[in-house]
Amino acid sequence: MQKQHRYTDRPDCAKRLFIEMWKNKEIYLLIVPAIVWYIVLCYFPMGGLSLAFKNYMGRIGIWGSEWIGFKNFEAVFASPLFFNAFWMTIYMNIVMLAICFPAPIVLALMLNELRLNKYKKALQTIFTFPNFLSWIIIASIIKNLLSTDGALNGFLAALNMNQVSILGEKQLFRPLIYLTRIWKSAGWSSIIYLATISGIDQSQYEAAEIDGANRWQRLRFITLPSLMGTVSIMFILEIGGMMSGHFDQIYNLQNDIVAQEAETLALYIYRITFERTPDYGFSTAVSMFCSVINAILMITANTVSRRLGGGGLIGDVNNGH
């Protein structure tokens, strides 16, 4: 930065900027491929959202199709199927925030309190494993276990009990989604919390112990408050993907009987676009609705969390500079 002074006495800002840029020309050359990637594969689709205001013509493509204003959105908001999917998305996400979101926190606290360290490591390896498999694999395994001719029913038959058909039961489908979600990813998410816990200053615990705080009090007044920053970051991430998430899981676990029970917006978009003659304008309007709500939710959660002193995701990354 020292060298800049040579140029500061000149009023010619543009020239100074150009010289600075010229000095860094290698950096720009280095990042050109990455920038091209972002433009072509992230920003083109974002621009493609303009299709929500157009009548898509396959032959002339997105950019040539004619503008029709808000007609697609009018059609979307007049569709009862859209609203069903919308409410289902909100409903399932609220339940997931209540059940699936706290699960890894509880798991992390439990693992942290476990005294047997060798065993704890083995447990962590087991708990994190399912997270690294695709939902296709997980769904197949769950079907093997729970289907009518699967292991569970074999076990029940051996005990002379009645068969249960968990996968074909409408009321059980959503609970199955919640439970398998915890089963697959709680272990991995708990690692994030455990990492934070291990970063807590040990002298706090020692001081509390000297002051006579018992285990529960130490957990309540030291560990939990120290976790709040991480909790809020995870919460923001969870909220930010609310409208478009969980497609993999529901899509792979569902069957014809229960398909209607958990049709969230992500599945709705897939179904109207790829399983019948598509109206791309309509689908894009729904897509755009999801993206906008996601962004609003994420930014709101981020702002609120920062106001409350919990630390935000976006702000933190910026502070990293």
Next chain:
Amino acid sequence: MVIRKRKVKKVHNQRFTVMDLLLFLILTLFAITIVFPFYTSIVVSFMSEHEYLKNPFTLIPKEIVFDSYDTLIKQGNIVSGYKNTLIHLALGMPISMYLTCTLAYALSKRYFPGKKILFVFIMITMVFGGGTVPAFLNIKELGLINNRWSVVLSNGIGTFYVILVMNYIHTLPNSLFDSARIDGANEMTIMFRIVLPLSKPILATVGLFYMVDKWNEWYGSMLYLNKASLYPLQLELKQIIANAQILDDVMMTDSMYRSMPTFSMGIKMAAVVLTMLPIMCVFPFLQKYFVKGVTLGAVKG
């Protein structure tokens, strides 16, 4: 591992209480619910149809047979799936790593004109995205439908991984780069000779994440590839499971198919085992690297 720090302090004045026993039991139970489904799946894949029909709930099969694997490999789908996934990895990994490293290196520099803009430029993609339909139409307009580059390219950069690498490079001492610069090294040299060798731990972690992501990729392939010969492993698995289901339904009604040698559950599970085999084999040894990615991120956040 991070968690190690605590154990030194925890030993004194603690007895194994009822609370500890309860924790032990709950955690063990959870571990069993995770291991057991995998275990039965593996067992079923090695069972004979005869034994499975007698009792689907078998903990230790009387005889281990490879019939399901034989049938599966003879069908050939899983082999072509393996081939395609390996091609995706071979094409995709260098691209992903190169793009991630260059971007992270640039963003970790103290200053160059446009750095802030660049940062906002990539952060926006984390908050806002086009979604499935525009992404699909984009690939279509690029003419990449039924071309494996569609899958390879659409999984190019993970913005989150860029930030992980960037945060790590931030922790390296700046004086290193400055002295290299004074010695006349250009940016390429500094990046490849100094920064990246020093960032090996995070690059290993991010590389593993990319590999797992690419191994598990199926959604893009399902949308962009229509030719079965191009399907990656996960999609082949999905097809095998769907087909076995259909075959089951058909066999109940149609005697024409009776002659075909099929034990659909066994074949399905054999396909599952083959699909998760690489991850299952290496995961216990590499788990610490995955954890490292999280902790390196957490330290910074």
